[in-house]
Amino acid sequence: MVKHIFFDIDDTLFPTSEFAELARRKAIRAMVEMGLEESQEKIYAILLKVIEEKGPNYPNQFDEVCKKLKVREPAKYVAAAVGAYHAAKTAIQPYAEVPGTLLKLRDEGYKLYIASNGTSVKQWDKLILLGISLFFEDVFISESVGEEKSEHFFRSVIKRIGAKPEECAMVGDKPSIDTIPAKKAGMKTIRVLLGKHKGEKGKANAEITNFAQLPKILKKL
Template structure:
């Protein structure tokens, strides 16, 4: 069947969110140490990672928890230093992979519909797309908060296909996560492409639902995948 649309995850698919997060947390700890927090950098990063894991990434008081972890009373100066460093670094590292824009341009020229399927808070995900300069490439952007379900719920992928006026089997899903992107898209009959990048790249499929149809190491290789699909058809 002819492929009409290609859907993408955002984090670690269109840009390097793993590097962004690692650098933001490291610079946060460095700034807090400079402002008076007397700890070793590596132990601070370890503690911050554990706090984010415990409370979730959208919790608003990670740095307050960090101070308590090391026996400090709340210190607005130290917390503010960390907040400024964190947000400055997040913005600085919010840049597309070098091949993201050229690949999207080529796909548009070839006539494919393009979409995004992503979990997260809608404003935050749109902010990423806008700061990345990618918002105008996509015919459809499906965000979990706006529809009340998350990947790998198959309905999320069906909604995305309907929005772009194609059948699921006429679409490809490109993402880095087996448990979110690959499983959900496989269940509705989309072709699946796993981009091997970021903190989830070492995860191994445990059953047929988790097996991607194709594996690529960079985004531009989706063009090779499309050529291979055409040959098979």
């Protein structure tokens, strides 16, 4: 019987990609509002190119965009973009059913945990902004655990909470780092069919398209 449930964060608890695009659009709008004389579509295309070249976590994306556009005094456009981007990013919200479902699962006696790849402060920041950080018994972020999600990662966190693998379930959207290694570690697996990985292959014990389906499905595992 499942007693402990581990959750991924990005695209499992909230629509990461949607918010990222919204934040980028708002940043570009702010640059134009500040007087940059380019079409928003052109700037967006350049930004996507920068992200492709430098990776999505490159910290000076908007400086680079200004450089490519040969802007002479970029500070005001960078400030406008970063401010608008950050404001949008701090307005992230969970999928609508997430907070209620997590509380219901707690009421039913399950212990909830986070198992997520990423840097600790950044992932904690998301949990806090989503308003759900206090719902979890413990939070396991790859940076703090010392390795990214893998069969070994899951075996090690299961040991740390003093549980048996078959008492644990992993809920996540990306088969290669969520359901596949969790299954290898002996856990039950539930795949969230949302976000950019929903088309990928990978079997799980159950699949959901809406968080509210979780309590019923857990009882059948």
